[in-house]
Amino acid sequence: MEMQKKTPKPARGLNGEHGQVWQAYIFLAPAFVIAAIFFVAAIVFALYMSFNHVNMISQQFEFSGLKNYVDVFKDDVAMTALKNTALFSLIVVPSQTIIALLIAYALSTRGIKGKKLFRLVYFLPTLTSSAALTLIFMFIFNITGPLNNFLISMGLYQHPINFLQNPAYSLKVIMVMNIWSTVPNYMTVYLASLVDLPESFYEAAEIDGASAWQKLRYITVPYLRPITTYVLLTGIIGTFQMFDQAYIFSNGSGGPDNSTLTIALMVYQYAFGSMNTMGYACALAVVLTIIIFVVSRLTEKLNGSNGLR
Amino acid sequence: MKSWIKGIGVSAVLLTSVGLLAACGNKSSSKQTDFKGQTVKIGIWYGSDQERAGINKVIKGFEKKTGAKVQTKVYTNFNTQIQADLSGHKAPDAFYIDSSMYPWFKKQGVLAKLDSSQMQASKFYPNLINAFKTKGNLYGVPKDNSTxxxxxxxxxxxxxxxxxxxxxxxxxxxxxxxxxxxxxxxxxxxxxxxxxxxxxxxxxxxxxxxxxxxxxxxxxxxxxxxxxxxxxxxxxxxxxxxxxxxxxxxxxxxxxxxxxxxxxxxxxxxxxxxxxxxxxxxxxxxxxxxxxxxxxxxxxxxxxFTVGWGEYAGSKVKPLANAWIAYATSKEGQTKWAKTVGTMPSRSDVAKAIKLTDDANMKTWLDATKYSTVWQxxxxxxxxxxxxxxxxxxxxxxxxxxxxxxxxxxxxxxxxxxxxx
The missing domain is CATH 3.40.190.10 (Periplasmic binding protein-like II)
Structure with a gap:
């Protein structure tokens, strides 16, 4: 009886304890509805389609079991696309992370003049749309373009290299382009965190006689570990989903010689090409999702972070 | 069992009535010229600024003649976007079809059959209009062509x-x-x-x-x-x-x-x-x-290369869509279009009317129609x-x-x- 007296009766209506919970749900509702329709329902529908032979236009769904998935693993082209995508990610993600970290470290060092100007200039590539960026790079790298002219005038080689149509180069050009355009974004993320790094850490290290490299290695990098996890994860997801640059580069064909074919481009080709293969496209997309999930988890573990807490 | 039979019965009745309605629609459409208060939606793309100006002239001419309103839907990546619209049953009443894509659209069953006499099919260059025919039936009308x-x-x-x-x-x-x-x-x-x-x-x-x-x-x-x-x-x-x-x-x-x-x-x-x-x-x-x-x-x-007008099989304003296609590809409509855009008309009477052959360069392109292959x-x-x-x-x-x-x-x-x- 005494206990009951002590605890106040929960107030009714929207102001009570229960009411506050309900209020929270009401505020969450719009976002929840949007997520339910555009994410959850879309994913469930894609899963459903991946087990069917689909004709979107006549809305015919014909159950085909695991056939689409079996086809993915039997398809040489899908394996090529997967190989390209993995290679792309393997080179781009570490490069963009390391370069972004180094630039951010340099820009956060005290005593550098014109810091703000550098930050602005370095950030500019991120503001460029990737479509425009691709065209600019295609101009720079084309057979009579500035890069070839420059390298020839330096006397490095005699005949211009066909960077765009030579399968040995085309994916690498896209890699350079992607690194160049994503580094500034990650650099900013790193900078934001470095601003919070107490200067006393560095001062203490200096007293102990640490070099700039040692400060970076033993203070900055460990301090930024959670941020690095974020950068790596978004980098992996972004590179595995690379589509627009490959699409513009190859006019949607994934060429030359399948060298710029990524999984996302292949999904597009099968989903919106002039064939009724939406089911196969969905199966590819599901496989891509699983791969991204596994790779992301592995990276997170390797980076020694317990997730983004 | 019973409901199953009922279902067939109901759909049979529905089909007949729809058929009758459609038949009525077709008959009246060739004569009907007053469409006041109705709207036809057309799906197009712009190849250049001239094309934007050209289609606006054709639209103005049609609106003046029929009293109907024309709403444009401009596609930037046509073959992808039209598929989404067709899947959602929201496709425009009439839309562009590239000759190379015509067999695909036809196979999907999204094109309405067109009336050859209403479209004046005999006035068109045969190789162009034949690109939009299947088993002798007409499903598209070429709006112009290029060589x-x-x-x-x-x-x-x-x-x-x-x-x-x-x-x-x-x-x-x-x-x-x-x-x-x-x-x-x-x-x-x-x-x-x-x-x-x-x-x-x-x-x-x-x-x-x-x-x-x-x-x-x-x-x-x-x-x-x-x-x-x-x-x-x-x-x-x-x-x-x-x-x-x-x-x-x-x-x-x-x-x-x-x-x-x-x-x-x-x-x-x-x-x-x-x-x-x-x-x-x-x-x-x-x-x-x-x-x-x-x-x-x-x-x-x-x-x-030829692009034609096709009509969406699910259109709710078929008589109006028919009238639009007929007008846009008529002598009057094509003259407006070809003069502005610089593409070549798909019918010889228009080519003559706009004196295309007076320009030596255009004449070279026009003459190419004779020796060229349709992309399909x-x-x-x-x-x-x-x-x-x-x-x-x-x-x-x-x-x-x-x-x-x-x-x-x-x-x-x-x-x-x-x-x-």
């Missing part, structure tokens, strides 16, 4: 001291002549600053060459057949052209398309269509002359073309044989085609 010609930049020719009349009229002649011409260009403009000529790595352009002497890049069942011996024989032409070192794709020159490369003076000659005519004149102010396409194996060969080859042409574009560069670069490249292209295209069945 290819060899465009020559007169200013560049003058500067290099080469006469336009000295340009060979056959590919064989060109292959021998191009290296010398390139040397002159290099001397005047600097090495490789201006290329002699562009070529295309696109089946839509290479198709007519591929088909020469019975070449069959696509089998009748739709399978890719690029590595067949006659196609390979014909592909030698492009290998020889590339070998001259004087030709390049527009992309290699850092331009999006041939017209841009030509207009910006990066290339002296280009095989391009009449759609670039107004752009060259107004935007780039290029001084050019159009020559007929070079001959290959003794005959001139080129491509015809079944429902798999787009898939085969994607695969072709993917692999052809490697062979033209000399990295591999044409046979190996085309075999890979066939394999990839056919794997995709088999998944669709």
């Amino acid at each position: 290819l010609g060899l465009m020559v930049n007169k200013k560049i020719m003058k500067k290099t001291g080469v006469k336009v009349t000295s340009i060979p009229t056959s590919y064989d002649g060109l292959i021998k002549w191009l290296p010398g011409f390139q040397a002159k260009l290099d001397k005047v403009y600097g090495k490789n600053k201006v290329k002699a000529m562009t070529y295309d790595q696109d089946m839509a352009r290479n198709f007519t060459i591929m088909k020469t002497d019975g070449g069959m890049p696509i089998k009748t069942n739709g399978d890719s057949n690029l590595a067949s011996s006659q196609v390979l024989e014909n592909m030698k032409l492009y290998q020889q052209l590339v070998k001259t070192g004087a030709v390049s794709t527009a992309k290699d020159l850092g331009s999006g398309d041939n017209g841009t490369a030509f207009g910006t003076g990066k290339v002296a000659m280009t095989e391009e269509g009449n759609w670039t005519y107004q752009v060259q004149k107004k935007q780039y102010k290029t001084d050019f002359q159009v020559l007929p396409m070079p001959t290959y194996k003794g005959a001139r060969r080129g491509m015809i 080859d079944g429902t798999t042409a787009a898939t085969v073309n994607t695969s072709y574009q993917n692999f052809v560069a490697k062979a033209l670069d000399g990295k591999t044989t044409m046979k190996a490249a085309m075999t890979s292209a066939d394999k990839q295209a056919n794997a995709a085609i088999s998944k669709a069945n």
